[in-house]
Amino acid sequence: MTRLKKLERDFATADIAAVNGLLAQLGDEDVMTRFGLEARLQELQQSLAALGEADEEPTALAALFFGGAPVLGARGIESEFGGAAITKFQDLVAKVLAHENGGLGQRGVVPNRAASTLHITNIVRGSFGFLLEEVQPQHQMVETTLKAAVEETTRLLDAFGEADEEAFRSAVEEIDERVLGTAREFFSLMRLRGATLRVVAGDRDNSFGPAAVTRAAERATSTVLQEGEEVIAGQLAGVLPDAHQFEFRVGADRGTLRGRIDRGLTADQLSRFNRDLVNLAAHGRFHTKRVLRNDEIVRETYTLLELTPVEGD
């Protein structure tokens, strides 16, 4: 029995639909058959209700199903492809986890990799898939960070395959070049081998047919993230201290920059910005992030790191 409740619920719901379909076709003469099916329906509804009541596991759990060229129905999957795909997924989860905790450098060792390790605990029947699970020596009471990272990873993968370009750009804005690079390798592998994919984690269930795999791989290869720092001269229009957001007027050609403020600056400091620095010439130091598609800037975000008034103004 898989522990992925989403799948269990889907099975029970499908079974209920089948039994309801059968019941609808019965005539007056099928008295005994009706008895049996109604009892079965009741049983299924009870188990579905029990699934709804049971708490969601606090540890990470994801099912990956593969289809297409490397897969022989429910019988088998090319070991090299299966291994590579799972490795890439694991790698992506590790980098998302490190990125969320703010610790992923531009290159080098991914920090705390051991904490992101998922184990293959089952193969999933139906089509060929793997159940990946976080193995914890003790029972967890609260949701683990790895669970959040796995769900974040599936959300990210969804955004790559989704038709909506805006959703994809927003998702990419939140990640960094190394996470993007691994997503690129993952989808390139899928496309190269002619594979299709279904990812189930938490309440998300997303299928990537050939078109979605192609779209995701194309997006992943044509997108580049550029991050850097820039000092820009302008005037502070104001900040929202609690929301940690700013507006900064730069001049006619670039207009007004809006964005988030680095969490290192306290709400107190920001209140002082509003009091002392609004409408004065200042230099803002910004962390910049640009999303490029085919060498064209499609998104640009600024995070204010530091604001210094220009002397003598």
Added chain:
Amino acid sequence: MRANGNLFVRNLVKSAYSLDAFPVDLDGSPEALINSARYVLGLFSHRRGDDVWKGMLQVRLEDVADDAAALAALGPAPPPALGGHP
């Protein structure tokens, strides 16, 4: 049939005899018969979860001789299912 009405109540049969029972009308509508067979075949041919393949066999229970043959084939009674009667 009336004397043994319990035999057609699925959960009672399950707890008393460790048997998953689906009564089907053989003289009902042909389409219902086909659909029931299709459903039951799907339900009883393979168990998700532990990958056990199952099959079906036909046992006639028309007279006492059939009963005796079926009992002999079944062997001793299995331990009662969880929550069943001792």
